[in-house]
Amino acid sequence: MIETISTTTTVKDPFRFHVSAAFDLNQDQWETLIALMDTFIGALDDEEAEQLADRYSQTGLDRESIIKFAKLKSSDLENYKSVVLGFLNRAAAPEKRSELQLILSVLSTRAGTFALTGHFAPFSQLSLKDREAAVNGWRHSFIPQLRLLFKSFSGVCLNPVFVNKENRVLHRAMGFPAEDPVRNHPDYQPVNPLPRLPMLTESELLSVPSWDCIIIGSGGGGGVTAAELAKTGKSVLVIEKGTYYHESDLSLVEGDAMSNLYEAGGFFSSTDGNVNIAAGSTFGGGTTVNWSASLKLQHFVREEWAKQGLTHFISPKFTSDLERVFERIGASTTGVKHNNSNQHLVDGCKALGYHIADLHQNTGGRSHSCGFCFAGCKDGIKNGTSATWLRDAQQYGAKFIDRTKVLRVLVENNKAVGVEAVIGHEQGQRKVKIYSDTVVCAAGSLQTPGVLQRSGLKNKHIGRHLRIHPSAITYGYFEQPVDTFEGSIMTAVSNVAENVDGEGYGAKLEVPATPAGSFSSIILWRGIHHHKEKMLRYRHYSPILVLARDKDTESCVRYDEHGNLAVDYNLSNHDRQSILAGILRSLDVLVAAGAREVETGQFAIDPFVFGPHEQSRVDNPRYIAWRNNVAKVGLPPFGAGIYAAHQMGTARMGISPNVSATKPTGETWEVKQLYVADTSLFPTATGVNPMVTVEAVALHVADCIAKNGAASAKL
Structure with a gap:
């Protein structure tokens, strides 16, 4: 039943997905990358450093620290090579790493540098001024591939450096x-x-011969399913590939949180490099790192799903399940306290007559003033599955194992009979077979398709129809400190742009977490001095998240021969328009709230700055002209930062295998007693944080399993 295996890993946790052999750079490539790093974070001269210190020490920042920062370049920092190489190994798909290596090789030659910059010398031999101009030339280029070059290298050279907790x-x-x-x-x-x-x-x-039910994944879907089935008296095993961290184990540090709690150790890119994606990968899944946001599925989405034949979503049962989820996780607005950024969203919306509402938090009515909520809840008041449903499951006898990756479901006579998994504990990594009567795959929309495909399922919809809520972030600069890292991250939501096309597709406005690493790569780099000044103004920036409900983007998840995940996501024109509509509304909100500057993250658009004697007003003629240009430029490929933290739809449910991967009960069409109970079941994007929806859907799937009333699966 047990056989020893060997696994080549490139990251500390062998159960994250980039597990092929680590890559390194040759000397020429390193010289080029160091030159790029010292361009994005380059040294200012003494005069420029003193000027920044004179200006910003008056805002409460330490003068000596400002001067050190101003004169610092990336290669002055300790371990900068290992930090950036580690970032590339975890955040870039293998094929993207190969592309970056190729570009670094090209830039190490005279001819290659001339082709990409117009300078006839290897990039590393150019002056700092010429390197800076060349990088900005990529940003401004009308050629999408050069904009992608800027986007890729700005992320590589900024984020890992500012994330690193050692870079005090x-x-x-x-x-x-x-x-x-x-x-x-x-x-x-x-x-x-x-x-x-x-x-x-x-x-x-291994002392247990078999289980009634094995559940793959411990997030919103897996946790609920485990609790419900354990209550019926079934023996339940929950298998989680991530690590279990008790609340006291959590390190509320940006870099540690990314490494320990997220898929691939933090944000990773789609295969084309256009979207940066984050997904929870720890015990409790996304509910552990969710920013407490608790939103119910809106009526028009429920009706859309019902029109596809899934009438359960307009039934009283689904309504009661949503209410039951709200009650169990303590979703309430009672303890909501807006930090400065959320208050700006509230104030701006009210001034313009836009919709605005307090956002329910799953804290049982308690205030949760924790700007590090993306790193887990050390308070113990955020009701993710490890604090609620999984404890219910434990009470009824369910068992848990972490750091164990399911490779495939065991299938005999067209029925699930267990799983094959790699377990990694003190005895070393072993491949084991664990038997059960029923298997529930709740590994999330990124990993569930891989489990199903490795198990032999062939349905064409498995892995397709990925929805991720593509998002942009706009910023407003305020005269008074904002300190967006203080207080609750997300406590307000505006639906003003949620129905751009008349069919329920558009964008929500909310407030995101932007700690140092995130801010460094989200705030657009326009030059060495400019970016350093932006970082010194960090405490005065207020962000708005523009979260779009994607409709028709061609997208999928796929895996190479080593099991490495790749996300293909070619953002459609329709979904670009949804994001753009939200961006335009968010800019007005920030201006109405009193921002003195606003910016969008579009590569071709400079920030708008109100003059010293101008009021912050949306009817300012200069602002109107600038805003019109924002709309005109739009979101060309690789021309803006796009982010995503919700994944849905890759094993969607439906009424026929011709249109779906799973039945309305959650059971797969091809294998009996193999169910899916996570966000991959969603027929379309929810348009809201999917946590509450997936927990309500899991209640439905658990009911179907318990009743065992599903028809026999057919191909």
Whole structure:
């Protein structure tokens, strides 16, 4: 039943997905990359450094830290090579890494540098001024591939450097606390201490001959399904490929959180490099890192799904399931307290007459003023599955094992009979077969298709129809400090742009978390001095997240021969228009809230700055002209930053295998007793944070499993 295997890994956790052999750079490639890094974070001269210190030390920043930051270049930092190489290994798909290596080789030659910059010398031998101009030339280029070059290298050269918690000089200059100063204090006592959930050891796991049900994944879908089936008396095993962290284990530090709690160690790119994607990969899944946002599926989406034959979504049962989820996770607006950024969203919307509402948080009505919520909840009050449904499951006898990756479902006579998995504990990594009567795949929309395909399922819809809520971030600069890292991340939502096309597709306006690493690559680099000044102004920026409900983008998830995940996502014109409509509304909101500058992240658009004697008004003629240009330029390929943190639809349910991968019950069309119970079931994008929806859908799937009333699966 057990056989030892060997696994080549490139990251600390062998159960994240880039597991092919690590790549490195040759000397010429390194010289070019270092030159690029020292361009994006380059050294200013003494006069420029003193000028920045004179200006920004008056805002409360430490003068000495400002000067050190101003004169610093990337290669001055310790371990900068390993930091960036680690970033490339985890965040870039293998094919994208090969492309970057090729570009670095091209730029190490005279001819290649001439073709890409117009300078007839290897890139590393150009002056800093020429390198800066060349990089800005890529940003301004009308050639999409050169814009992609700028986008790729700006992310590689900025994000990992500012994320690195050891680079204190960067964080001090920004006025950013690299870690939560309250919850990481040695004397901190959690608001709601929770007992540690026990994880099975390998020997304990293998002592059980079989289970009634194996659930792959511990997030919103897996946690709910485990609780419901355990309550019926079934023996339930929950298998999680990520690591279980008790609340006391959490490190509320941006870099640690990315490495420990997220797929691929943080944001990773789509195969074309156009979208940066984040997904939870830890015990509790996305519910552990969700920013407490709790939103119900809106009526027009429920009706859309019902029109596809899935009438359950307009039934009283689904309504009651949504209410039950709200009750179990303590979703409420009672404890909502807006931080400055959320208050700007509220104030701007009210001034313009736009829709605005407090956003329910899953904290049981308690205030949760934690700007590091993306790193888990050390308070113990955020009701993710590890604090709620999985504890219910444990109460009824369910067992859990983490750091165990399911390779495939075992199928005999067209029926699921267990799983084959790689378990990694102190005894070393082993391949094991674990048997059960029923298997529920709740590994998330990125990983569930891989499990199904490796199990032999052939349905053409598996892995297709990925929806991710593509998002943009706009910023407003305010005269008074905003300190968006303080208080609750996301407490307000505006639906003003949610129905751009008249069919329920558009964008929501919310507030995102933008800690140092994220901010460094989201705020557009326009030059060395310009970017350093932006970082020094960090405390004064207020962001708005423009979250689009994607409709018709061609997209899929796929896997290479090593199991490495790739996400293909070719953003459609329709979905670009949804994002753009949200961007335009968000700019007006920021201006109406009093922003003195606003910017969009579009490569071709400079920020708009109100004059010293101008009021911040949306009817300012100069602002109107600038806003019109924002609309005219739009979102050309690789011409703006696009981000995503929700994944849906890759094993969607439906009434026929011709249009779906799973039945309305969640059971696969091809294999009996193999169910899906995660966001990959969604027929279309929800348009709201999917946590509440997937938990309500999982209640439905669990009911169907318990009743065992599904018809026999057919090809």
